[in-house]
Amino acid sequence: MEFKDVLSQLNIPAQCKKYGIPLWQCPTFLFLVMGIVIIASSLIAYAIGTRYIEDPEIVALIVLILTAILFIMAFIITRSFERLAEANRMKSEFISIVSHQLRTPLTNLRWAIEFLMKGNPKNQIEYFQILKENSDRMAELIKDLLIVSRIETAKLPAKKEDFSLKELTERIVKEFEPLAKSSNVEINFFSQKNLPNIFANQFQIRQVIENLLDNAIRYTKGNGLVEIKIEKRPKSIYFEIKDNGVGIPKDDQKYIFQKFFRSENVLKYQTQGTGLGLYISKSIIEKSGGKIGFKSQEGVGSTFWFTLPLIKH
Amino acid sequence: MKTILFIEDESALQKTFGDLLTQEGYEMISALDGETGLKLAKEKPDLILLDLILPKIHGLDVLKRLKEDKETKEIPVVVLTNVEGLPEIDKAIELGATTYLVKAQYSLEEVVEKIKKALK
Numbered sequence: 001m002e003f004k005d006v007l008s009q010l011n012i013p014a015q016c017k018k019y020g021i022p023l024w025q026c027p028t029f030l031f032l033v034m035g036i037v038i039i040a041s042s043l044i045a046y047a048i049g050t051r052y053i054e055d056p057e058i059v060a061l062i063v064l065i066l067t068a069i070l071f072i073m074a075f076i077i078t079r080s081f082e083r084l085a086e087a088n089r090m091k092s093e094f095i096s097i098v099s100h101q102l103r104t105p106l107t108n109l110r111w112a113i114e115f116l117m118k119g120n121p122k123n124q125i126e127y128f129q130i131l132k133e134n135s136d137r138m139a140e141l142i143k144d145l146l147i148v149s150r151i152e153t154a155k156l157p158a159k160k161e162d163f164s165l166k167e168l169t170e171r172i173v174k175e176f177e178p179l180a181k182s183s184n185v186e187i188n189f190f191s192q193k194n195l196p197n198i199f200a201n202q203f204q205i206r207q208v209i210e211n212l213l214d215n216a217i218r219y220t221k222g223n224g225l226v227e228i229k230i231e232k233r234p235k236s237i238y239f240e241i242k243d244n245g246v247g248i249p250k251d252d253q254k255y256i257f258q259k260f261f262r263s264e265n266v267l268k269y270q271t272q273g274t275g276l277g278l279y280i281s282k283s284i285i286e287k288s289g290g291k292i293g294f295k296s297q298e299g300v301g302s303t304f305w306f307t308l309p310l311i312k313h
Numbered sequence: 314m315k316t317i318l319f320i321e322d323e324s325a326l327q328k329t330f331g332d333l334l335t336q337e338g339y340e341m342i343s344a345l346d347g348e349t350g351l352k353l354a355k356e357k358p359d360l361i362l363l364d365l366i367l368p369k370i371h372g373l374d375v376l377k378r379l380k381e382d383k384e385t386k387e388i389p390v391v392v393l394t395n396v397e398g399l400p401e402i403d404k405a406i407e408l409g410a411t412t413y414l415v416k417a418q419y420s421l422e423e424v425v426e427k428i429k430k431a432l433k
Contacts, residue, residue, distance in 0.1 A: 103395045107416040108325040114421040115329050123332070130325040 019085040027082035034074035042067045097260045101141055101274060105134035144276040147207075148259065151283040156204070158287075163202050165237055165308070166191040166230055172209050173228065176217065185217050185224035192231045198308045204284045205308070208292075211277035212241045212304050219302075220245035236290065236307040247298040256294070257282040281306075315432060316340045318358040320350030320375065321393070322367055329421070330362070337425060347375040354385045360432050363410075365394040365401060373404055380409040389431050393424065 008014065016026035023029050045066050049059035112130045120127075150156045173189050180187050198205075216226045220243045229240045248256060255261040260275040285292040289309045296302035317339050319330055327343045334341045342358060344350035347370025354361060361379065365372030372394065379385045389411040394401075397415045405413050411431045414424060 100395060103417050104323065107395060108323060108329075111329050111421045112325060115333055120332065120336075126328065130328065134325060 019089050021085055021088060025081060025085065027078050027085055030081055031074070031078045034070075034078060038067060038070045038074060041070055094259070097275075098141075098145065102138060105137040105141075108134040141274050144274045144280060147280050148276055151280065151287075156284070156287060157201060160199050160201055160288075162197045162199055164195070165198050165205070165239065166195050168202065168206060169209055169228060169230060169239070172206065172213060176210075176213050179214075180217050180226070183217050183220070183224070184222045185220050185226055187213075187217075187226045187228065189228045191229070195230060195232055195237065196310055198237050198310070200288045200308055201284075205288070208281040208284050208306065209239070211281045215277065216241050216243040216245065216302070216304075219243070232310075233307065236309050238305065238307050240303060240305040242301065242303040244301040247300050247302055248294075248296040249298045253294075253296060257292075314338065314340050315360070316342060316356075316358040317360045317362060317428065318342045318344065318350065318353050318356075319362045320344045320347065320353075320367065320372070321362070321364040322346060323364075333421060333425065334428075347371065350375055351378055354379055354382075354388065357384070358388060360428065361388055361390045362393050362428070363390050365392065365396045365405075373401070373408065376405060376408045376410060391428060391431050 012026070012028050012032065013023075015028040016023055019026060042063055045063050046059065049062055050056070053059050053062075109131060112127050112134075116124065116127050147156070169189065169191070173187055176187065213226070213228075217224070220226065225244050227240075227242045229238075229242075231238050252261075257278050259279045261279075282292050285306045285308070290307045292304070292306040294302055294304040315338075317334055319327060319341055321327055321330075321343075322345050324345070327345070331341050331343065342353050342356065344353050346368040349369075350361075350363070350367070351370070363372050363375060367375065370378075372392065376390055376392070379388065379390060386409075390409065392405045392410045392413045393416060394414075395416045397418075402413050412427060414427055416424075419427070
């Protein structure tokens with residue numbers, strides 16, 4: 001931690017402003033108050049102790065124990081308030097981002113309707129297309145938000161079934177071919193023969209593959225290549241998707257699985273998208289007992305992978 | 314005929330505004346990102362409608378560069394965005410935007426009225 005970071009931590013009004021809560025609920029302020037209470041209590045305990053107890057060692061021991069108890073209590077209280085304040089800040093930020101994400105398609109819808117209402121019969125079909133696309137965008141965002149809510153309240157459906165990851169991926173690749181073609185991207189799919197089935201929620205795993213494939217195509221510049229590979233590992237099935245797209249800047253990589261995080265590099269090429277896909281994918285894979293990760297180099301491309309445990313028959 | 318450059322990455326808005334402004338007797342040039350917007354601004358449109366969340370170059374950087382360039386600094390710029398934070402509004406006005414409009418707060422006709430006013 002740099003010296004200026006330490007100084008900024010000591011700036012209590014600025015710290016409290018960051019959380020957007022009153023001073024008396026602010027963890028930094030509470031920590032300061034608790035510190036004063038501990039010092040005062042220790043001094044009072046010492047003064048009383050020396051008056052009634054003759055042995056100075058026992059007095060010192062009592063003061064020490066009291067100070068330790070008060071310190072632990074103060075730490076627990078301020079930590080709880082800190083967590084509450086952070087949750088409050090994140091909730092406000094979440095609402096602000098969601099509102100903005102919903103506003104864009106809403107404005108598109110509203111203005112397209114207003115234009116149609118002015119009596120413009122010529123190219124009505126194009127405007128109906130705008131209405132459809134933007135209602136789909138809103139539906140997509142709401143669907144993702146509901147999944148996030150289910151993830152956070154641990155209510156994501158847990159119904160699992162036995163299915164072939166290879167066959168599921170083949171179907172998804174086929175569905176994405178029109179998008180890949182229009183984006184001038186080629187998809188190569190390689191799978192090991194005789195792969196065992198996996199045991200997971202098929203709908204959720206489909207969502208993960210769709211998110212990863214959608215990202216790989218969207219963030220790949222012209223004449224792109226997306227390679228998908230599935231193979232068996234000793235205790236799991238390994239899925240990999242590699243693109244030669246824009247890549248993720250090094251500084252952004254640690255935030256990539258966070259809710260609503262969108263890399264600067266991504267924004268250069270695509271401003272649409274909910275920013276929830278990778279967060280959802282990580283949650284689903286981890287809930288299914290697997291692991292997810294990536295490696296990426298800016299300007300060279302990204303490789304996202306996940307593993308899913310093999311069924312134990 | 315007056316020309317308006319619309320720098321906006323939402324193709325739906327490009328379409329709606331393109332048709333509407335043509336009906337109103339203007340010529341509209343479209344740019345889907347900040348970089349293209351800066352290039353097209355060299356054609357000296359009569360007004361620039363500028364979004365803020367843009368691919369390649371952020372709208373506020375586009376505005377800064379427009380106002381620093383001798384060729385484009387006199388062109389009125391109307392910021393049309395859904396970003397309604399006070400820092401962005403202050404920054405845009407400080408950089409020289411003629412006006413700052415939050416999309417969600419205006420009807421299509423109100424925006425057109427604001428554009429006409431800015432063109433005067």
